[in-house]
Amino acid sequence: MNHSMLAKDLDKDHPLQGLLNKAAAFVPENLYKKDEIYWFEKHYKLDQSSFFGSLSPSLKNDVLLDLNHKSLSLAHYIEKFGLNYGAKMILNADTTEAKSLYALFSGDEVKHRLWIDQFIQRPVGLDIDFHPLLPALALCLEKGNYTATVFSIQVILEGFGLYHYFQLKETCQNLALKEVFGQILKDETLHHGMGVAMMKSFTLDEETKEQITELTALFVKSLLEADWVLKSLRQIGGDLTSSQVKQFKDEIDYEKQLQLRVEKIKSLIQKVGHQGLFEELERRKIFKK
Numbered sequence: 001m002n003h004s005m006l007a008k009d010l011d012k013d014h015p016l017q018g019l020l021n022k023a024a025a026f027v028p029e030n031l032y033k034k035d036e037i038y039w040f041e042k043h044y045k046l047d048q049s050s051f052f053g054s055l056s057p058s059l060k061n062d063v064l065l066d067l068n069h070k071s072l073s074l075a076h077y078i079e080k081f082g083l084n085y086g087a088k089m090i091l092n093a094d095t096t097e098a099k100s101l102y103a104l105f106s107g108d109e110v111k112h113r114l115w116i117d118q119f120i121q122r123p124v125g126l127d128i129d130f131h132p133l134l135p136a137l138a139l140c141l142e143k144g145n146y147t148a149t150v151f152s153i154q155v156i157l158e159g160f161g162l163y164h165y166f167q168l169k170e171t172c173q174n175l176a177l178k179e180v181f182g183q184i185l186k187d188e189t190l191h192h193g194m195g196v197a198m199m200k201s202f203t204l205d206e207e208t209k210e211q212i213t214e215l216t217a218l219f220v221k222s223l224l225e226a227d228w229v230l231k232s233l234r235q236i237g238g239d240l241t242s243s244q245v246k247q248f249k250d251e252i253d254y255e256k257q258l259q260l261r262v263e264k265i266k267s268l269i270q271k272v273g274h275q276g277l278f279e280e281l282e283r284r285k286i287f288k289k
């Protein structure tokens with residue numbers, strides 16, 4: 001099955017656009033000022049970086065606009081991914097309630113994307129490789145069986161997403177966007193809760209355990225590899241020497257940030273029981289960079 005992240009977007013004046021807005025009870029508005037910054041340096045820990053501090057005000061602004069755009073583009077793609085995710089899960093679930101929940105959740109993801117898109121100030125582009133999580137999602141949808149997909153997407157990814165969206169909400173300077181993240185968090189709590197409840201009731205066969213191990217390893221790797229803040233800084237602020245990169249990582253507590261991500265994922269895995277699974281992941285050293 002193909003993922004839906006690169007589905008074609010119709011023009012704004014296409015009749016389906018109006019029908020979609022009506023069905024989603026959505027009134028599109030541009031809710032930002034030109035070049036508005038939603039998250040400042042503190043959100044990206046750049047206030048701790050002497051390299052960032054040494055840039056001119058206009059370069060600093062450009063780095064922040066780029067990072068803001070990437071934060072929203074990532075959210076846009078994750079929500080758009082929910083379309084084919086919902087389709088696969090509705091088809092594969094075997095109870096009326098699970099199928100119904102997936103249909104409703106898919107609708108939530110549509111609304112989340114519509115809300116977020118109102119704050120995106122330039123085209124998102126067609127590249128999903130800018131964040132390692134997105135190609136990992138595509139692979140998971142293609143390869144994972146039903147149970148392994150519930151685990152990797154709803155337990156791990158949406159669980160991690162709650163933590164990520166909460167941080168975006170907390171530090172967001174645009175009140176309307178802050179409210180959007182607040183609403184998304186309410187919905188995502190249910191999506192994640194469904195995954196946790198289902199995983200607790202599943203018995204895992206060997207093939208599923210193997211898939212879960214592989215997909216979790218893939219997600220952990222993608223979350224540990226994500227260093228887009230440094231990439232943006234290099235692209236816009238100028239290249240850094242290897243000793244400057246080391247200094248940058250020390251200043252922003254990069255290792256500690258990675259450790260926090262690992263701890264978060266570990267606690268999500270342990271939430272669903274299946275202790276043997278957790279031990280297997282530890283044994284394969286997937287939490288080590």
Ligand SMILES: [Fe+2]
Binds near residue numbers: 108109112188
């Ligand atoms: Fe969502």
Ligand SMILES: [Fe+2]
Binds near residue numbers: 082191
């Ligand atoms: Fe969700």
